[in-house]
Amino acid sequence: MIKIFGKIRYHWQPELSWAIIYWSLSLTPMFIGLALLYERAQISTAIFVMFFLFIFAIGIGFHRFFRIEENQLYIALATPFASRKIQIKSITKIEVTRLFIKVFATAFPNGKIFYMRKWPKKFFINDLVRNSHFQGEIELTDHMIEQDYFEEYYAESSKSVR
Template identity: 50%
Template sequence: MIKIFGKVRYHWQPELSWLIVYWSIAIAPIFIGLSLLFERTKIPSYVFILFALFIVLVNIGFYRYFIIEDSGILRVVSLNPKIPKKIVIASIEKIEVTYSTLALHLDNGKNYIFYMRKWPKKYFLDALAVDPNFKGEVELLDNLTKLDYFEVYKDDKKAPTKL
């Protein structure tokens, strides 16, 4: 959760298999560039291109987050064309929460799964629950296997206040 320009961003990651494949591809140019640099005495120009490609891929990798707008819209910022850019908060029927995932079930039958860390997910759910447009339900799953994680939701019911 990061607050930039007055808007709170809740970061998420794609599915674990895609995450591993993406970051492997993103880190590969830096290792190729370093190995090419190690074999020569002067710096070739394509090493700079590989370093620039690495920087671009890392920036794209961190460009995934949610923004809850005041107009009742959940903006999903990502470069993935299969994920909708805007979701009406009133159309969310149910949110299933597990230890590592957050599944949004919409009223049109579509489901979207997002992987989030513990604290951004908690603050995202708290902010979504106090939104007046949200009419759905939040279902906590895996509460018997990871009981310590879900005790946070049970004990700390504070939601962020809007100023």
């Protein structure tokens, strides 16, 4: 969860295997550029091109996030032209597990999986449920298997309020 220009972004990643492949390929130009720098002992345009590709791949990799707007959920994908907005009232159900959330909406009838870390997932679900246009249901599918971080968070927040 990051606040940029007054708007809160909840970052997600693709499936673990795709994420490992992507981040491995995005680090490759940096290592090639460092190898070229070591071999030549002078800075050439090829080294600048490799570092530019590395920075570009990192930027695209971090361009996956949700943003809750007034009545829409903006889903930014790695490709800037494929991002989509769905109506919050069209979301029928969200399954929450320890590793990911699965969103069921009219745009995703079979559900779409988004891998998220623990705290951004918790804040995203809280903010989505508090939205007045949300009419779906939240289902904790692996509730209390390892650690219920929702219970832990609410226990901590109730202590700080008192």
